[in-house]
Amino acid sequence: xxxxxxxxxxxxxxxxxxxxxxxxxxxxxxxxxxxxxxxxxxxxxxxxxxxxxxxxxxxxxxxxxxxxxxxxxxxxxxxxxxxxxxxxxxxxxxxxxxxxxxxxxxx
Numbered sequence: 001x002x003x004x005x006x007x008x009x010x011x012x013x014x015x016x017x018x019x020x021x022x023x024x025x026x027x028x029x030x031x032x033x034x035x036x037x038x039x040x041x042x043x044x045x046x047x048x049x050x051x052x053x054x055x056x057x058x059x060x061x062x063x064x065x066x067x068x069x070x071x072x073x074x075x076x077x078x079x080x081x082x083x084x085x086x087x088x089x090x091x092x093x094x095x096x097x098x099x100x101x102x103x104x105x106x107x
Contacts, residue, residue, distance in 0.1 A: 020067035040082035
């Protein structure tokens with residue numbers, strides 16, 4: 001963003017990611033998944049920490065998937081989620097500020 005202006009398509013895609021992360025439950029879910037041992041978490045492990053229903057958690061996970069921040073796989077009766085590292089790297093790179101120019105002492 002500081003090296004060159006965002007194009008329209010990139011802005012739409014990135015705004016969808018940021019919108020998904022603007023909800024506290026989704027932000028916490030993404031953090032729980034990313035910090036989980038092995039880098040993935042069963043949906044059964046994601047319901048307990050929240051004071052919302054299982055369908056609400058499922059909705060939030062769907063939003064994270066649709067925004068390109070997470071993916072999942074069904075294994076038997078459970079669904080396992082993981083964070084997509086490329087999406088986090090893209091957001092991180094976008095928000096990195098350029099290094100401040102060095103100041104000359106005594107100038």
